[in-house]
Amino acid sequence: MAYQAALRVWRGDHGQGDLTPYTVEVNEGEVVLDVLHRLQASQANDLAIRWNCKAGKCGSCSMEINGRPRLACMTRMSTFAEDEVLTITPLRTFPVIRDLVTDVSFNYAKAREIPSFTPDPSVGLGEFRMQQVDVQRSQEFRKCIECYLCQNVCHVIRDHPENERPFAGPRFLMRITELEMHPADTADRREIAQDDFGLGYCNITKCCTDVCPEHIKITDNALIPMKERVAGRKYDPLVWLGSKISRRPQSADTPAVPGTSA
Amino acid sequence: MTDILHSDVQRLPYDVVVIGAGGSGLRAAIEARLAGHRTAIISKSLFGKAHTVMAEGGCAAAMGNVNPNDNWMVHFRDTMRGGKFLNNPRMAELHAKEAPDRVYELEAWGALFDRTKDGKISQRNFGGHEYPRLAHVGDRTGLEMIRTLQQKVVALQQEDAVALGDPDAMIKVYAETTITRLIKDGEGRIAGAFGYIRETGQFVLFQAPAVILATGGIGKTFKVTSNSWEYTGDGHALALLAGAKLINMEFVQFHPTHMVWPISVRGLLVTESVRGDGGVLRNSEGRRYMFDYVPDVFRAQYAETEEEADRWYSDPDHNRRPPELLPRDEVARANNAEVKAGRGSPHGGVFLDIASRLPAEEILRRLPSMHHQFKELADVDITKEPMEVGPAQHYVMGGVEVDPDSGESSVPGLFAAGEVSGGMHGSNRLGGNSLSDLLVFGRRAGLGAAEYIGRLGPKMPVPDEGDVEAAQAEALAPLQRSGGENPYTVHSEVQDTMSSLVGIIRTEAEIREAMAELDKLGDRAAAVSAAGGSAYNPGWHMALDMRNIMLMARCVALAALERQESRGGHTRDDYPGMRPEWRKIILACALEGGKITIARQPTPRMRDDLLALFEVSELKKYLSEDELADIPAPAPATTTGASPAAAIEETH
Numbered sequence: 001m002a003y004q005a006a007l008r009v010w011r012g013d014h015g016q017g018d019l020t021p022y023t024v025e026v027n028e029g030e031v032v033l034d035v036l037h038r039l040q041a042s043q044a045n046d047l048a049i050r051w052n053c054k055a056g057k058c059g060s061c062s063m064e065i066n067g068r069p070r071l072a073c074m075t076r077m078s079t080f081a082e083d084e085v086l087t088i089t090p091l092r093t094f095p096v097i098r099d100l101v102t103d104v105s106f107n108y109a110k111a112r113e114i115p116s117f118t119p120d121p122s123v124g125l126g127e128f129r130m131q132q133v134d135v136q137r138s139q140e141f142r143k144c145i146e147c148y149l150c151q152n153v154c155h156v157i158r159d160h161p162e163n164e165r166p167f168a169g170p171r172f173l174m175r176i177t178e179l180e181m182h183p184a185d186t187a188d189r190r191e192i193a194q195d196d197f198g199l200g201y202c203n204i205t206k207c208c209t210d211v212c213p214e215h216i217k218i219t220d221n222a223l224i225p226m227k228e229r230v231a232g233r234k235y236d237p238l239v240w241l242g243s244k245i246s247r248r249p250q251s252a253d254t255p256a257v258p259g260t261s262a
Numbered sequence: 263m264t265d266i267l268h269s270d271v272q273r274l275p276y277d278v279v280v281i282g283a284g285g286s287g288l289r290a291a292i293e294a295r296l297a298g299h300r301t302a303i304i305s306k307s308l309f310g311k312a313h314t315v316m317a318e319g320g321c322a323a324a325m326g327n328v329n330p331n332d333n334w335m336v337h338f339r340d341t342m343r344g345g346k347f348l349n350n351p352r353m354a355e356l357h358a359k360e361a362p363d364r365v366y367e368l369e370a371w372g373a374l375f376d377r378t379k380d381g382k383i384s385q386r387n388f389g390g391h392e393y394p395r396l397a398h399v400g401d402r403t404g405l406e407m408i409r410t411l412q413q414k415v416v417a418l419q420q421e422d423a424v425a426l427g428d429p430d431a432m433i434k435v436y437a438e439t440t441i442t443r444l445i446k447d448g449e450g451r452i453a454g455a456f457g458y459i460r461e462t463g464q465f466v467l468f469q470a471p472a473v474i475l476a477t478g479g480i481g482k483t484f485k486v487t488s489n490s491w492e493y494t495g496d497g498h499a500l501a502l503l504a505g506a507k508l509i510n511m512e513f514v515q516f517h518p519t520h521m522v523w524p525i526s527v528r529g530l531l532v533t534e535s536v537r538g539d540g541g542v543l544r545n546s547e548g549r550r551y552m553f554d555y556v557p558d559v560f561r562a563q564y565a566e567t568e569e570e571a572d573r574w575y576s577d578p579d580h581n582r583r584p585p586e587l588l589p590r591d592e593v594a595r596a597n598n599a600e601v602k603a604g605r606g607s608p609h610g611g612v613f614l615d616i617a618s619r620l621p622a623e624e625i626l627r628r629l630p631s632m633h634h635q636f637k638e639l640a641d642v643d644i645t646k647e648p649m650e651v652g653p654a655q656h657y658v659m660g661g662v663e664v665d666p667d668s669g670e671s672s673v674p675g676l677f678a679a680g681e682v683s684g685g686m687h688g689s690n691r692l693g694g695n696s697l698s699d700l701l702v703f704g705r706r707a708g709l710g711a712a713e714y715i716g717r718l719g720p721k722m723p724v725p726d727e728g729d730v731e732a733a734q735a736e737a738l739a740p741l742q743r744s745g746g747e748n749p750y751t752v753h754s755e756v757q758d759t760m761s762s763l764v765g766i767i768r769t770e771a772e773i774r775e776a777m778a779e780l781d782k783l784g785d786r787a788a789a790v791s792a793a794g795g796s797a798y799n800p801g802w803h804m805a806l807d808m809r810n811i812m813l814m815a816r817c818v819a820l821a822a823l824e825r826q827e828s829r830g831g832h833t834r835d836d837y838p839g840m841r842p843e844w845r846k847i848i849l850a851c852a853l854e855g856g857k858i859t860i861a862r863q864p865t866p867r868m869r870d871d872l873l874a875l876f877e878v879s880e881l882k883k884y885l886s887e888d889e890l891a892d893i894p895a896p897a898p899a900t901t902t903g904a905s906p907a908a909a910i911e912e913t914h
Contacts, residue, residue, distance in 0.1 A: 013797065029524020031639070041750035045801030046794030050308070052490040055530050055635065057405065058311045074638055097461050098798040108309065108437075112429060116417035117372030126325070126366040129381035135374045139399065142374060142406060146310055182372065215634075259423030 059147030150208035167198035284312035285700030286680030287476030293708025317404025318533035320396025322694035323361035345688020364701035452675030463796025499810035512821035517656035611652035668710030689830025740805035746791030
């Protein structure tokens with residue numbers, strides 16, 4: 001039944017602000033986003049929250065609830081005790097714009113650096129033939145709703161902005177894997193995965209997998225297999241031999257896209 | 263605080279400005295950029311979050327991959343039937359012919375649809391579609407489409423980075439930006455779009471000769487809706503304010519199956535794929551009641567017994583379809599009637615049962631997000647127990663009246679595509695016809711805008727500066743007004759009024775009551791004030807959205823009052839049943855002197871070759887006597903047997 005919950009919500013902008021206490025009504029079956037909406041409609045009209053679908057499908061309402069990165073729309077109030085004080089803060093890895101809204105442009109910049117899907121140009125419209133078992137691997141990664149909770153939690157960049165240049169983060173290393181496993185893709189991003197996107201920084205602590213609201217096995221199914229592919233490419237004895245006995249460039253490595261990195 | 267209350271308006275010159283970054287907006291922008299035009303994409307949210315991601319079931323396209331009997335003619339017929347013959351036939355024709363290529367194009371841009379055994383794009387059954395027709399990815403097809411289009415935009419930006427040294431040179435996304443006014447020149451042509459950037463409150467004027475509206479629908483006019491906060495009828499309102507007409511605004515789709523419990527998720531969509539994959543609707547007595555609700559116009563195509571309906575899943579050629587797969591308006595009315603008759607579920611819905619119909623692992627494979635959604639939000643395991651579902655506002659068939667081929671409105675330089683445009687779906691949209699609509703008409707609007715610019719010559723429209731100033735004053739007003747009402751309160755009351763008085767079942771008395779209520783609410787909405795500054799202030803944004811929400815509420819109410827019959831997404835308790843005389847009439851809303859007017863205009867006539875695709879016996883159910891007398895000759899029997907190959911050839 002309905003009760004009054006105690007909340008501490010981070011209010012402020014551009015790094016300055018503090019936790020503001022509120023008391024808000026909670027009804028049966030509600031999620032954290034419902035409670036924030038009630039707070040916004042009744043006590044704090046200008047509370048900045050980013051949200052869209054309220055169904056766990058768009059990945060907009062990412063925030064930290066009692067220190068854990070979560071989607072506010074998929075976090076049920078019944079998972080907390082009624083007398084528990086909820087502390088709600090913006091994603092820590094990204095700069096705050098205002099209140100619970102952060103500047104996630106880092107992610108869009110990284111997305112633009114990855115060489116896009118590159119099909120064989122001779123395949124005509126409607127002529128692709130792919131088996132379900134082959135598309136399924138990349139399909140898992142395409143479930144990603146780009147909530148950036150994995151980017152936020154990854155210790156390589158959380159509190160380490162100096163790593164943001166060499167490291168793309170789990171979401172975009174997974175995107176590279178998705179393209180590499182796409183049955184109709186012809187590019188080879190193994191070398192740049194390591195050299196330009198920092199796959200080597202990942203030491204498979206699985207924090208990304210742990211917070212993924214889509215339950216994508218980011219580490220096991222994307223990052224580790226990609227590491228194996230990179231190792232296979234680097235230490236393939238034939239590739240090594242080829243590079244020793246021929247002056248022609250041996251690999252068809254796809255370069256990072258020029259002109260896109262900030 | 264970084265407040266930019268009194269700063270100058272930032273001016274950004276473009277060739278084409280696309281307002282909206284969902285399926286139709288991105289597809290339109292891609293086409294405009296491919297035609298060589300500098301294009302701005304304006305997104306009310308972050309890039310890739312548009313409401314299109316919510317689409318679950320699939321994208322309808324008569325590729326014939328699963329049943330080779332399918333072709334554009336069958337799809338055209340289904341679409342016209344679904345819309346109860348009020349559709350713009352040219353739009354329905356273009357849509358049916360071009361959808362397959364638009365789906366194949368997505369595949370060439372990297373989309374990974376589910377596959378058939380022979381490696382083609384798989385297709386699933388859906389309400390109102392005669393054959394399995396929906397290309398899909400589990401139950402997250404909309405997400406796949408948005409991501410693919412988003413990634414295509416990025417691919418084009420990469421080409422521009424290589425060729426021009428700047429990825430934003432030819433196509434740029436303005437995320438979290440809202441347009442509040444379209445600006446015209448002295449001759450009444452489109453000259454730009456005025457708005458604000460959410461993060462800072464900075465005012466911007468996109469100066470461009472062509473604007474494409476792709477803003478989606480009006481769901482936030484209603485209380486129980488599957489639509490997100492962005493769906494405040496922005497494009498509809500911008501068009502009205504710029505002098506364009508809105509047609510078919512009385513037709514609002516109440517999708518039959520949404521979650522009803524817990525209260526906080528009321529309105530969350532439960533995909534029609536549940537029924538397409540075998541799910542059935544039952545009342546509290548356990549009765550599979552849809553057999554009791556098959557209307558006469560569909561009697562011939564739907565099964566009469568449970569046995570026949572169940573056989574259809576494995577042998578569709580020799581059995582008729584289960585009535586759970588009737589068009590959405592029929593199923594929504596049936597669900598509503600069962601609840602009204604006291605045979606509802608504990609929380610005021612009906613039961614949707616897939617658990618007893620498919621093995622658990624099959625449910626998990628085909629409907630993973632439904633399983634996830636019920637498990638996480640309602641503690642219901644859909645592989646073990648039935649879901650409780652009920653209708654919620656889902657889509658608006660009405661929108662900007664456009665030229666079918668180019669998407670251009672009656673205002674020179676103003677185009678519209680997707681949900682914000684009207685005509686394609688008539689009085690009711692079939693499931694799966696929205697994603698395909700976005701692609702087909704998004705592309706056409708992009709081409710239309712490109713051609714318009716080509717025709718324009720050297721004399722480019724120049725924005726009327728007085729109108730720019732007025733737009734700025736209008737946008738600042740709620741911030742400068744003090745002591746006004748809380749915009750959230752007024753919004754909530756408008757939603758209550760519309761849901762309870764102009765909802766799924768309507769009567770004259772209730773609509774009149776709503777209109778009186780809206781008059782009072784309109785005054786209050788015009789006087790709301792927003793506390794705080796202009797930087798990322800949702801209270802201010804809500805205050806500005808109220809103008810559009812009020813306009814939409816009034817259009818829907820006025821059109822609903824005028825149409826004295828029941829058809830598709832418009833059900834009048836006091837005028838039950840379709841009336842052929844009303845099929846000949848389209849209602850058009852316009853804004854004159856600050857007041858919404860409504861006018862009757864003739865429904866576009868179907869070309870004879872399209873009419874010939876139907877049996878006369880079927881046409882008799884929809885057309886009036888004089889229309890039937892005009893039909894040249896009986897429909898040739900050969901049309902249904904035309905080969906799919908021939909049909910596909912026609913699409914090129």
